[in-house]
Amino acid sequence: MQNFWEYLTKIPVGLATVFKTLFEKPVTIQYPEEKKPMSPRFRGRHQLKRYEDGLERCIGCALCAAACPADAIYVEAAENTNEERYSPGERYAKVYEINMLRCIFCGYCEDACPTNAIVLEPIEFPTGYTRESLIYTKSMLLEPPPPGVPGTPQQTPPGKYDRAILPFPPIDESV
Amino acid sequence: MLTQTPTPLNEDALKVRVEDVQLDITFEQLKRLVSPRALTGETMLMNMGPQHPSTHGVLRLLLELDGETIVNCIPDIGYLHTGIEKTAEGKTYLKAIPLTDRTDYLAPMSNNMAFCGAVEKLVGIEVPLRAQYLRVILLELTRMNSHLVWLGTHALDLGAMSVFLYCMREREMILDIYEAVSGARMMSSYIRPGGLWRDVPNVFFDLVQRVLDVFPKRLIEYEKLLTKNPMWKDRTVGIGKISAQDAIAWGMTGPCLRATGVKYDVRKAYPYSSYDHFDFDIPTGTNGDVFDRYKCRMEEFNQSLKIIRQALKRLPPGPVMTSDRKVAPPPKHEIAYSMESLIHHFKLWTEGFKAPEGEVYFAVESGKGEYGVLLSGDGTSKPRRVHFRAPSFHNLQPINEMARGQLLADLVAIIGSIDIVLGDVDR
Amino acid sequence: MPVVVEVTLKSAALIFVLLTGFAYLSLLERKFIARLQARIGPNRAGPFGLLQPVADGLKLIFKESVTPKGVDKPIYFLAPALVVVPALMLFAVIPVGKGATFQLASDLNVGALYVVGVMSLAVYGIALAGWASNNKYAVLGGLRAAAQMIAYELGMGLSVAAVVLMASSASLADIVAAQYPEQYGGILGWFLFRQPVAAAIFVIAAFAEVARAPFDLVEAEQELTAGFMTEYGGMKFALFFMGEYVKMIAVSALFTTFFLGGWSGPFVNEAPILSVVYFTIKVVVCLLAFIWVRATLPRVRYDKLMDMGWKVLFPVALANVLVTAVLILLGLPGYRL
Numbered sequence: 044m045q046n047f048w049e050y051l052t053k054i055p056v057g058l059a060t061v062f063k064t065l066f067e068k069p070v071t072i073q074y075p076e077e078k079k080p081m082s083p084r085f086r087g088r089h090q091l092k093r094y095e096d097g098l099e100r101c102i103g104c105a106l107c108a109a110a111c112p113a114d115a116i117y118v119e120a121a122e123n124t125n126e127e128r129y130s131p132g133e134r135y136a137k138v139y140e141i142n143m144l145r146c147i148f149c150g151y152c153e154d155a156c157p158t159n160a161i162v163l164e165p166i167e168f169p170t171g172y173t174r175e176s177l178i179y180t181k182s183m184l185l186e187p188p189p190p191g192v193p194g195t196p197q198q199t200p201p202g203k204y205d206r207a208i209l210p211f212p213p214i215d216e217s218v
Numbered sequence: 219m220l221t222q223t224p225t226p227l228n229e230d231a232l233k234v235r236v237e238d239v240q241l242d243i244t245f246e247q248l249k250r251l252v253s254p255r256a257l258t259g260e261t262m263l264m265n266m267g268p269q270h271p272s273t274h275g276v277l278r279l280l281l282e283l284d285g286e287t288i289v290n291c292i293p294d295i296g297y298l299h300t301g302i303e304k305t306a307e308g309k310t311y312l313k314a315i316p317l318t319d320r321t322d323y324l325a326p327m328s329n330n331m332a333f334c335g336a337v338e339k340l341v342g343i344e345v346p347l348r349a350q351y352l353r354v355i356l357l358e359l360t361r362m363n364s365h366l367v368w369l370g371t372h373a374l375d376l377g378a379m380s381v382f383l384y385c386m387r388e389r390e391m392i393l394d395i396y397e398a399v400s401g402a403r404m405m406s407s408y409i410r411p412g413g414l415w416r417d418v419p420n421v422f423f424d425l426v427q428r429v430l431d432v433f434p435k436r437l438i439e440y441e442k443l444l445t446k447n448p449m450w451k452d453r454t455v456g457i458g459k460i461s462a463q464d465a466i467a468w469g470m471t472g473p474c475l476r477a478t479g480v481k482y483d484v485r486k487a488y489p490y491s492s493y494d495h496f497d498f499d500i501p502t503g504t505n506g507d508v509f510d511r512y513k514c515r516m517e518e519f520n521q522s523l524k525i526i527r528q529a530l531k532r533l534p535p536g537p538v539m540t541s542d543r544k545v546a547p548p549p550k551h552e553i554a555y556s557m558e559s560l561i562h563h564f565k566l567w568t569e570g571f572k573a574p575e576g577e578v579y580f581a582v583e584s585g586k587g588e589y590g591v592l593l594s595g596d597g598t599s600k601p602r603r604v605h606f607r608a609p610s611f612h613n614l615q616p617i618n619e620m621a622r623g624q625l626l627a628d629l630v631a632i633i634g635s636i637d638i639v640l641g642d643v644d645r
Numbered sequence: 646m647p648v649v650v651e652v653t654l655k656s657a658a659l660i661f662v663l664l665t666g667f668a669y670l671s672l673l674e675r676k677f678i679a680r681l682q683a684r685i686g687p688n689r690a691g692p693f694g695l696l697q698p699v700a701d702g703l704k705l706i707f708k709e710s711v712t713p714k715g716v717d718k719p720i721y722f723l724a725p726a727l728v729v730v731p732a733l734m735l736f737a738v739i740p741v742g743k744g745a746t747f748q749l750a751s752d753l754n755v756g757a758l759y760v761v762g763v764m765s766l767a768v769y770g771i772a773l774a775g776w777a778s779n780n781k782y783a784v785l786g787g788l789r790a791a792a793q794m795i796a797y798e799l800g801m802g803l804s805v806a807a808v809v810l811m812a813s814s815a816s817l818a819d820i821v822a823a824q825y826p827e828q829y830g831g832i833l834g835w836f837l838f839r840q841p842v843a844a845a846i847f848v849i850a851a852f853a854e855v856a857r858a859p860f861d862l863v864e865a866e867q868e869l870t871a872g873f874m875t876e877y878g879g880m881k882f883a884l885f886f887m888g889e890y891v892k893m894i895a896v897s898a899l900f901t902t903f904f905l906g907g908w909s910g911p912f913v914n915e916a917p918i919l920s921v922v923y924f925t926i927k928v929v930v931c932l933l934a935f936i937w938v939r940a941t942l943p944r945v946r947y948d949k950l951m952d953m954g955w956k957v958l959f960p961v962a963l964a965n966v967l968v969t970a971v972l973i974l975l976g977l978p979g980y981r982l
Contacts, residue, residue, distance in 0.1 A: 046448060049448040050448050050449075053446045053447055053448055054447065054448070054449070054942065056442050056446065057442055057443045057446075057447050057941050057942065058937060058938070058941050058942075060439050060442045060443055060941075061380050061443070061681050061937065061940050061941045062681070062937065064380070064384075064680075064681055064682065064683050065680050065681055067683050068683075069679070069680070069683050069684050069685045070387050070390065070683045070684075071683075071684045071685050073685070073688075081397070082394075082397045082398045082401065082419075082421075083419075084397070084398065084399070084400065084401035084416075084419065085397060085401050085402075086401040086402050106564060106567055106568065109567060109568045110313075110567040110568070112309060112313040112314075112316050112317070113316075147316055147405065148402065148405070149316040149402075149405070149407050150401060150402075150407075151312075151313070151316075151567075154415075154547070154550075154567075155563075155567040157550075157553050157560070157563060157564075159550075163401070208553065208554050208560075209554065210551070210554040210555060211551055211554060212551060213549055213550075213551040214416070214549070214550060214551070216416045216417040216419070217417075217419055217420045218419050218420070218421075262781060264781045264782075270870060271866050271867050271870060272867040272868070286785065286947060373943065374867070375867045376867070376943040376944055377858055377859060377861070377865070377867065377942070377943045377944030378941070378942065378943040379678075379682075379858075379939075379940060380681060380682045380940045380941060383682040383683065383684065384682070384683070387683055443941070444943075447942070447943065449859065449942055449943050449945060450943050452945070452946065452949055453943055453944070453945075453946055625946065625947065625948065626785070626868055626869075627862075627865070627868050627944075627946045627947055628946070630867050630868050
């Protein structure tokens with residue numbers, strides 16, 4: 044009898060709880076049209092950054108490849124010349140490939156990069172139909188040069204870019 | 219795992235039945251696993267999993283059924299074996315952290331903490347107090363995250379489908395915190411040897427406050443939907459009982475053990491990360507059945523909230539990473555002007571830091587139980603051996619003890635209540 | 646118009662309405678349950694997702710028809726039809742509106758008996774599907790179905806018997822009429838209020854009869870993957886699905902007829918078409934309740950379900966019939982014939 048009373052009184056409480064949700068706003072969103080804002084720290088797709096003058100930040104040191112726990116990065120460096128300059132300093136990344144199928148998006152490459160060249164940005168994720176299409180090459184990863192600035196290679200005056208690592212401000216840990 | 223006395227059998231008939239269930243074991247082995255009645259056709263051998271809606275992944279159970287009553291329940295694991303322990307041997311200590319995310323993927327920060335704690339113990343690293351308190355907040359959020367998935371799937375297993383979606387709704391708040399602090403919603407790798415990856419962003423405190431404000435209301439809803447629901451009690455009270463003695467003998471830990479009345483919690487027994495600074499209780503049960511496990515975990519939600527409130531209030535300022543440059547990379551902007559920083563940076567990201575020779579065991583109380591890491595260093599920057607003491611694995615072991623004599627529908631409740639993650643079981 | 650033509654046309658119209666209703670019921674369920682769970686629900690196919698049932702249907706039609714090894718072919722293929730046909734047949738006697746236009750055979754003088762009889766036929770389809778599939782989960786599902794439906798048929802039959810006693814007729818048209826005696830007026834005459842125990846038993850038995858949550862043990866996906874339909878795919882599966890949903894509509898329509906006053910409502914005499922509207926509204930409310938319960942309650946365990954069927958529902962229903970008979974004999978207000 045006790046049990047019967049419980050059935051009679053407690054089940055409507057549960058039903059009412061569910062019914063209340065009917066008047067709440069749905070928490071799901073219409074994904075491709077509507078996107079959830081991502082946190083500034085979000086580790087999305089990699090991007091190779093440039094300086095304001097259009098030169099690439101990447102100096103081809105391959106520390107990212109060394110730091111990668113998944114061995115997803117392949118870097119082949121070559122020498123810069125003043126006639127054909129890609130990045131400050133002596134060397135630049137001639138080949139820069141990330142295998143997005145291996146990548147685990149841990150952000151170690153970003154942490155390791157001494158020039159802040161590779162950054163995991165909260166942008167669209169790599170998708171594709173074939174394995175080959177998911178090996179991202181340098182041209183796919185490199186961000187476009189700022190407006191009104193030529194891309195790389197550039198012809199530069201000798202002596203202007205003799206340092207590979209240019210000073211940059213500390214990371215802002217409040218965002 | 220099973221102790222059936224082998225009896226003379228009608229071998230030919232059983233051989234046919236072995237083919238029927240397609241086991242990777244020999245006929246002789248099977249004879250020891252099932253009861254003699256399976257042979258005459260009196261009981262039925264049935265595969266549950268690895269593809270089954272309520273085995274929580276790729277667990278496979280070979281069931282011997284008498285009608286719907288379970289005579290034997292033989293777990294067959296290994297379908298999600300990823301070789302994480304072996305892989306970790308080939309990685310530096312820092313690079314092994316993303317691997318730990320992927321063992322119990324519903325509680326990544328607990329795993330990070332266990333591994334980093336072991337490394338810190340092995341190398342002898344002091345962690346700043348702010349990092350310890352932040353770790354506590356994140357670990358408790360992780361426990362809630364793990365428990366929310368457990369509650370949702372457990373309720374869904376028993377047919378209360380709305381609870382699953384409500385739990386996912388609440389979990390979203392915690393995943394938002396993960397995303398804000400670490401940049402990833404699941405595979406955080408946020409806790410590093412010596413502290414944390416970075417300090418928490420400003421928005422972190424608002425997000426945690428939101429959890430603290432919203433969650434108690436949601437807990438009341440769950441109580442209304444489940445705890446007080448007589449239909450829920452019908453399905454859980456007295457099901458899958460295990461005694462305290464058996465639970466200890468099988469190595470069960472966490473809420474599964476506490477439900478039997480044993481007050482063992484790593485946070486109290488062997489405090490780590492300043493857990494002894496906080497005031498909280500360990501909820502225990504009495505019967506060791508599905509309902510008590512459920513009640514223990516539900517009460518742990520409240521205790522987690524309590525710990526988070528205390529830690530937030532007393533959160534000290536200061537660094538979140540040890541200043542020991544031999545372990546933690548220097549602040550990155552220094553490398554543009556300091557040669558020493560540059561050398562440390564390159565050294566740490568290529569070779570990593572060296573750990574002394576020796577063996578340590580470090581355990582944390584994850585949402586599922588005692589998550590321990592046995593780390594054996596050999597003087598190089600890579601471990602000689604890493605072993606994860608996965609709570610899911612130990613909690614799954616006595617499933618035959620718990621399920622024997624119960625109905626098929628109860629087995630679903632039992633699997634749900636021991637809260638296994640197959641990534642954790644198989645590693 | 647010759648009777649044969651008339652009946653054929655009416656049946657065709659009824660089946661068309663039911664199959665469309667089934668399709669949109671599945672949409673309604675998905676939409677409503679989504680909102681109960683703070684989701685949006687299907688809204689991509691057509692405006693507000695209104696073409697979703699069409700998309701589902703097309704998908705199921707174009708699925709490869711797989712016949713597993715070792716099935717008992719004739720029974721395997723026959724079973725889905727055995728589930729759908731009785732569900733559709735139920736509607737033959739249900740008066741969906743006022744007047745002969747909206748009725749197929751509601752003046753059948755054993756209508757209530759027909760309903761109980763036809764309802765129990767569906768169990769054959771399910772049990773046979775489970776048996777013929779050559780799958781252990783399917784067998785368990787089929788056995789559960791057989792046991793569950795037989796147990797709950799008794800309760801349902803006896804609750805209907807109480808209603809028949811009250812109306813002193815087994816014709817469904819008469820039962821509707823009996824819920825509007827002069828002295829009551831309005832909804833107080835509904836058997837829901839004059840026979841609350843029978844109504845409660847009917848509701849519980851109805852959940853078990855159509856095997857909907859919390860009594861969906863027959864197909865309990867967390868236990869038996871899909872129960873008796875584990876081995877069915879494509880259109881064969883669609884037929885089972887159709888059977889379940891049409892039966893759900895049928896049970897709702899029966900509850901409306903037996904306890905909610907059927908098609909009656911204000912102004913039906915002036916505009917008979919209103920009666921169909923009232924009937925539809927009442928049925929949809931019942932269906933929403935079905936869905937609402939599914940979203941909330943955990944599944945009952947098999948043995949508890951059987952316990953409840955035999956040890957609670959059956960005796961209570963029996964006692965209810967007895968008490969009703971005594972009350973009618975005494976001529977108490979509300980029970981006077």
